Amino acid sequence: MTAPNHHWRKFKNGLMQAVTFLCAILVVTPLVLVFYHLIKEGFSSINLAFFTQLPKPEGESGGGMANAIVGTFILLGQAALLGVPIGVLGGVFLSEYGSSRLNWWIRFAADILNGVPSITWGIVVYALMVVPMHTYSALAGGSVLGLMMIPLVMRTTEEVLQLVPNGYREAALALGIAKWSTIVQIVMRTALKGIVTGILLALARVAGETAPLLFTALGNGNWPHKLTEPIAAMPLQIFAYAIGPYNDQHRQAWAGALVLLLLVLSINIGVRFLTRDRFQRNV
Amino acid sequence: MQPNMNPRTHGGPRFGDRAFNWLTLCMALSVFALIGLIGHELAQGSRLALQKFGWHFLVGSDWDPVNEQFGALPFIFGTLVSSLIALVIAVPISIATAVYLTELAPLWLRQPLVMFIELLAAVPSVILGLWGIFVMVPWLRVYLFPWLQKTFGFLPLFQGPIYGVSMLAGGIIVAIMILPIITSVSREVLRSVPGLQREAAYALGATRWEVTRIAVLSYAKKGLFGAVILGLGRALGETMAVTMVIGNSPQIVKSLFAPGYTLASVIANEFNEATGDLYPSALFELGLVLLGVTVIVNIFAQLLLKTFAGPSVKPQN
Numbered sequence: 001m002t003a004p005n006h007h008w009r010k011f012k013n014g015l016m017q018a019v020t021f022l023c024a025i026l027v028v029t030p031l032v033l034v035f036y037h038l039i040k041e042g043f044s045s046i047n048l049a050f051f052t053q054l055p056k057p058e059g060e061s062g063g064g065m066a067n068a069i070v071g072t073f074i075l076l077g078q079a080a081l082l083g084v085p086i087g088v089l090g091g092v093f094l095s096e097y098g099s100s101r102l103n104w105w106i107r108f109a110a111d112i113l114n115g116v117p118s119i120t121w122g123i124v125v126y127a128l129m130v131v132p133m134h135t136y137s138a139l140a141g142g143s144v145l146g147l148m149m150i151p152l153v154m155r156t157t158e159e160v161l162q163l164v165p166n167g168y169r170e171a172a173l174a175l176g177i178a179k180w181s182t183i184v185q186i187v188m189r190t191a192l193k194g195i196v197t198g199i200l201l202a203l204a205r206v207a208g209e210t211a212p213l214l215f216t217a218l219g220n221g222n223w224p225h226k227l228t229e230p231i232a233a234m235p236l237q238i239f240a241y242a243i244g245p246y247n248d249q250h251r252q253a254w255a256g257a258l259v260l261l262l263l264v265l266s267i268n269i270g271v272r273f274l275t276r277d278r279f280q281r282n283v
Numbered sequence: 284m285q286p287n288m289n290p291r292t293h294g295g296p297r298f299g300d301r302a303f304n305w306l307t308l309c310m311a312l313s314v315f316a317l318i319g320l321i322g323h324e325l326a327q328g329s330r331l332a333l334q335k336f337g338w339h340f341l342v343g344s345d346w347d348p349v350n351e352q353f354g355a356l357p358f359i360f361g362t363l364v365s366s367l368i369a370l371v372i373a374v375p376i377s378i379a380t381a382v383y384l385t386e387l388a389p390l391w392l393r394q395p396l397v398m399f400i401e402l403l404a405a406v407p408s409v410i411l412g413l414w415g416i417f418v419m420v421p422w423l424r425v426y427l428f429p430w431l432q433k434t435f436g437f438l439p440l441f442q443g444p445i446y447g448v449s450m451l452a453g454g455i456i457v458a459i460m461i462l463p464i465i466t467s468v469s470r471e472v473l474r475s476v477p478g479l480q481r482e483a484a485y486a487l488g489a490t491r492w493e494v495t496r497i498a499v500l501s502y503a504k505k506g507l508f509g510a511v512i513l514g515l516g517r518a519l520g521e522t523m524a525v526t527m528v529i530g531n532s533p534q535i536v537k538s539l540f541a542p543g544y545t546l547a548s549v550i551a552n553e554f555n556e557a558t559g560d561l562y563p564s565a566l567f568e569l570g571l572v573l574l575g576v577t578v579i580v581n582i583f584a585q586l587l588l589k590t591f592a593g594p595s596v597k598p599q600n
Contacts, residue, residue: 013490020383023376024396027466030459031403034414041417086310093307108585109314115513115581116321116574117520119547123554123570124324151314180303208407211522211547215554235409235523242413242527250417257410268405272398 038261042254050255055221061248065256067223071232074224075217076203078142083149084199090150091157096183110151121148122212130216138224138231141217145206152205156198160191197271204267208260210235234260325574328567331560340568346533353565355572357533361450361543365525366518368454368539373462374511381469386495404463412527415456420447420528428540443538446530450543453529457518465514472506472591473499509587516580520573522547546573
């Protein structure tokens with residue numbers, strides 16, 4: 001091999017290192033920019049009123065997003081009630097029971113379900129719940145988020161359960177413990193942190209969903225009273241304010257977006273610390 | 284299983300086992316039920332429009348709710364074009380990033396970068412849309428679009444008046460949304476390339492980049508293609524951010540500076556105001572079209588990823 005060729009190869013190696021590095025920077029840039037602008041535009045509008053007051057009528061300044069914050073947590077609570085048991089138990093089946101062929105199909109279906117556009121979920125739950133109940137409702141909003149959580153939780157639960165060493169199961173079974181209580185008391189308890197992580201990540205994911213709530217939860221200018229009434233949610237409020245005409249609405253939208261993003265990101269960062277040692281492979 | 288010989292627990296654990304097995308089975312099978320339910324509800328909702336327009340719905344280009352004329356073509360066009368723009372931008376960047384993260388980056392830098400990318404994936408669509416309206420679109424209108432027009436103005440793609448909100452803005456925001464997913468799935472794919480592949484190439488005296496190109500990228504081609512198709516599936520269904528920056532105007536024009544409209548955006552904007560019977564039904568049919576396309580694309584992506592390297596590669600969310 002001649003010397004010039006060698007130089008050219010080394011140069012190309014360095015060049016590609018630089019190019020791919022720049023691409024990595026480019027991927028990270030939007031996150032930095034979004035965060036920067038959210039803080040710049042939103043931080044000054046975050047005050048006590050933002051967390052304690054209802055939105056003011058259009059055009060009036062002041063007021064807050066307290067009802068939307070409460071609404072988001074109510075919706076997330078309902079979503080967890082629906083999505084967590086189904087998702088976790090389904091994940092248990094995938095990891096502990098079932099034939100490999102059946103499980104292949106279930107995984108496949110769950111992955112397809114994960115790819116269903118969120119707006120589609122919205123109109124489906126509209127047809128299923130809003131039409132028969134003759135009203136938009138918090139119940140419909142919570143249900144749509146819960147349904148979207150199912151495939152997410154199922155896949156992560158399966159994954160963390162499979163990280164539990166087989167020796168644990170064998171030891172428990174050898175002691176004569178029934179299989180189901182081996183799974184519940186040994187396998188699931190060992191993987192508890194991982195399961196909780198999966199649930200939290202799924203909640204963080206659906207907390208920011210807007211499209212499926214448009215035709216189910218609808219939004220509301222008042223405090224939540226009943227689950228059978230439309231309910232306010234932060235993403236809905238941000239969307240409504242962002243496309244609204246008033247400057248004050250835009251300020252509120254920025255502030256709401258900052259709070260929502262902090263909530264979502266802190267869950268995402270928090271679970272990383274929760275699972276740092278044992279389930280690092282998974283993070 | 285051996286028969287349970289202990290008389291005291293006989294029947295007890297076996298019943299518990301069977302019940303638990305059944306319970307988990309039912310929960311796992313719910314995913315099939317959900318897919319069926321989604322398809323059924325959308326088909327049911329769009330029955331009226333299906334009967335009235337038939338296949339013509341897909342090729343009609345009028346969208347006139349007042350006169351009950353509904354054609355999906357402008358929305359299908361908008362969805363495809365914005366997704367295509369997104370892929371053109373996102374694919375090279377995210378695959379290069381995945382290569383950097385698995386093959387070229389110094390070890391200490393990998394974990395923080397991966398975390399940043401996962402955090403970007405967690406940013407809700409509506410927040411990106413907000414940023415899009417107030418920061419990105421004005422910047423595009425003042426800086427990038429005029430520059431593109433000056434430099435590439437001879438192409439019909441970059442002619443015509445500049446509003447800011449446009450097909451191109453929609454494509455860019457979708458690109459930002461799918462960057463993290465293509466990157467992280469590509470990264471999983473590259474990581475599943477056997478180390479022996481790399482060692483063999485190093486043993487021949489290859490540089491780091493040559494190892495990547497010869498031993499890693501060509502080996503992982505199929506999986507990377509799967510990652511791209513998965514990104515396409517996400518791009519097609521992306522709703523809020525696109526709705527906020529694409530301009531929402533159902534037209535089929537050459538210029539990327541002109542406003543467009545996508546399947547998901549029109550449903551988001553018009554569904555709550557749709558009165559009568561036929562109008563909502565037409566929107567349901569748009570949903571059905573969107574579902575059909577995304578499911579086919581996703582099946583294709585999953586098959587590519589699953590046949591590439593077995594169960595170790597799994598799609599991120």
